[in-house]
Amino acid sequence: MSLTGSLRRADLHYGNGVQLHTASSGSVGELQSLYLCLDDGEHQGVGEVRINIAYLNGYAPDQVIAQALQAIDALNLHEDAAQILARTSTWAANLSMPVRTLIDCALHDLLARRAGLPLAQWLGAPTGDIRYASNQTLFWSPMDVFVAQAQAYVDRGFRDLKVRIAVTTFEDDLLRLRTLREHFGASIKIAVDANGQWTRQAAAKHLEALSGFDLAYVEQPIAAGDWDAIEQLARHSPVPLMIDEGLAGRADVDRLCELGGKLWAHLKLVKVGGIAPCLSAARQLAAAGVPCMIGQMNEGAAATAAALHVACASSPRFAELYGADGLCDDPAGQLMYANGAAQVPAGNGLGITLDPLKTQLIRSF
Numbered sequence: 001m002s003l004t005g006s007l008r009r010a011d012l013h014y015g016n017g018v019q020l021h022t023a024s025s026g027s028v029g030e031l032q033s034l035y036l037c038l039d040d041g042e043h044q045g046v047g048e049v050r051i052n053i054a055y056l057n058g059y060a061p062d063q064v065i066a067q068a069l070q071a072i073d074a075l076n077l078h079e080d081a082a083q084i085l086a087r088t089s090t091w092a093a094n095l096s097m098p099v100r101t102l103i104d105c106a107l108h109d110l111l112a113r114r115a116g117l118p119l120a121q122w123l124g125a126p127t128g129d130i131r132y133a134s135n136q137t138l139f140w141s142p143m144d145v146f147v148a149q150a151q152a153y154v155d156r157g158f159r160d161l162k163v164r165i166a167v168t169t170f171e172d173d174l175l176r177l178r179t180l181r182e183h184f185g186a187s188i189k190i191a192v193d194a195n196g197q198w199t200r201q202a203a204a205k206h207l208e209a210l211s212g213f214d215l216a217y218v219e220q221p222i223a224a225g226d227w228d229a230i231e232q233l234a235r236h237s238p239v240p241l242m243i244d245e246g247l248a249g250r251a252d253v254d255r256l257c258e259l260g261g262k263l264w265a266h267l268k269l270v271k272v273g274g275i276a277p278c279l280s281a282a283r284q285l286a287a288a289g290v291p292c293m294i295g296q297m298n299e300g301a302a303a304t305a306a307a308l309h310v311a312c313a314s315s316p317r318f319a320e321l322y323g324a325d326g327l328c329d330d331p332a333g334q335l336m337y338a339n340g341a342a343q344v345p346a347g348n349g350l351g352i353t354l355d356p357l358k359t360q361l362i363r364s365f
Contacts, residue, residue, distance in 0.1 A: 006036075013030050024195035036102045051065065085104070135191070163193070192219065194221045200232075218240070220266075225246065234262045
């Protein structure tokens with residue numbers, strides 16, 4: 001079946017008071033999302049990537065859009081979607097990970113809808129609700145907002161909280177963690193994410209100080225790229241370490257597997273190139289005994305749903321699927337967030353349908 005399609009964009013905003021602010025991103029006012037819609041005449045699929053994440057991958061939004069246009073122009077849309085997906089290694093060889101992810105997700109959604117299955121089950125998950133326990137993130141904010149947001153999450157059943165640290169001083173970070181423990185005790189799980197802001201020497205000292213807070217893990221304590229340094233830290237750290245920015249492709253997954261669980265992994269579709277490579281990496285890590293988290297980049301419902309389906313198909317120890325929680329103008333509708341979990345409505349494919357009238361058309365194909 002030949003395909004038609006369109007490339008679209010939209011800016012998404014939170015309506016629940018959440019303000020994205022991390023040590024690496026600074027304050028972020030909106031999520032800029034890019035959508036690829038594919039239609040085989042009977043079924044429609046959608047892929048989504050967030051494009052204002054240059055602080056992660058170095059690509060400006062206009063660069064991602066330009067490359068997406070070139071990549072889709074180069075596809076043979078007279079081929080069936082299954083054939084295009086099977087040839088991913090050919091057409092995606094020179095593409096950035098965001099553009100690979102965009103096309104990969106749209107193809108997966110379309111093919112799962114054609115098969116009459118939720119995507120997770122098409123990927124091999126057992127039948128049942130597409131639901132997975134997720135953490136929630138506490139971004140940097142004034143202390144009163146920080147505590148109120150934590151209480152709101154706990155009241156909704158989310159007791160797995162990740163705190164963004166290294167924005168101001170380490171003393172301020174310790175105060176926030178101490179406040180959470182004094183307020184909630186052992187009833188919540190706490191992890192922290194330094195977004196690569198510490199030096200190797202500071203990290204070793206800070207990890208010792210953090211050992212008294214019973215943290216689930218410390219994510220990306222030092223900048224990505226120095227594998228020897230992060231491995232050395234992991235060997236001696238009193239707290240489990242996880243890498244995020246430092247995990248960008250197959251070679252990194254292989255290296256983590258060689259370490260056999262001394263260093264944990266945070267997988268994101270937009271970092272590894274889509275659903276297929278993310279699922280493959282998650283299964284490889286599980287076989288090597290490496291604890292893994294499936295996460296996302298504070299993205300809209302379609303992108304977050306894709307990560308949710310991968311989590312249901314791979315059963316990682318951790319999941320970070322909060323990104324669409326509280327969006328007030330998402331053209332792909334709403335995921336459901338309750339009782340500590342994210343869930344998509346019953347349906348085939350992603351279970352999410354894009355409303356094109358709420359997006360800006362870039363080009364039709």
